[in-house]
Amino acid sequence: MGAKKLFLVDDDEIFKIAAEVLIKTHKLADEVVQMANGLEAYNALISLEHSPNDLPDVMLLDINMPVMNGWELLEELKQGPEIIRKQVQIHILTSSIAPEDLNLSKTYDFIDGYITKPLTNSDIDKVKSGL
Numbered sequence: 001m002g003a004k005k006l007f008l009v010d011d012d013e014i015f016k017i018a019a020e021v022l023i024k025t026h027k028l029a030d031e032v033v034q035m036a037n038g039l040e041a042y043n044a045l046i047s048l049e050h051s052p053n054d055l056p057d058v059m060l061l062d063i064n065m066p067v068m069n070g071w072e073l074l075e076e077l078k079q080g081p082e083i084i085r086k087q088v089q090i091h092i093l094t095s096s097i098a099p100e101d102l103n104l105s106k107t108y109d110f111i112d113g114y115i116t117k118p119l120t121n122s123d124i125d126k127v128k129s130g131l
Helices: 013-025 038-047 070-079 082-087 099-105 121-129
Strands: 003-009 029-035 058-061 089-094 111-116
Touching: 003 013, 003 038, 013 029, 013 121, 029 038, 038 058, 038 070, 058 070, 070 082, 070 089, 089 099, 099 111, 111 121
Parallel strands: 003 029, 003 058, 058 089, 089 111
Antiparallel strands: none
């Protein structure tokens, strides 16, 4: 069984379109909400803090984005409402192959996975298995 709602946070429009097709084809989520940066995602998550049933089950988060990048969003979430960290599965989804990014991701105990683009069927299966 897949997620009800998934936040796809990435500034690459073409990637988001392709990823959404893959996500829906493999039934990872019924609803995919696309966002272009961390600030959009943060505002959406905070607005749902008191409606936990409306929070996404999964968030796929790019690291390098304008306005607010993935690391900045994670820092905000670290200080933010616990319900978000506990209820939303957060997977970094990035084109970065830098070992320091992978190591940095491990410092956030609420990160559920680190996926290097492109998103694959195997990646989707791993995310689904955690639901």
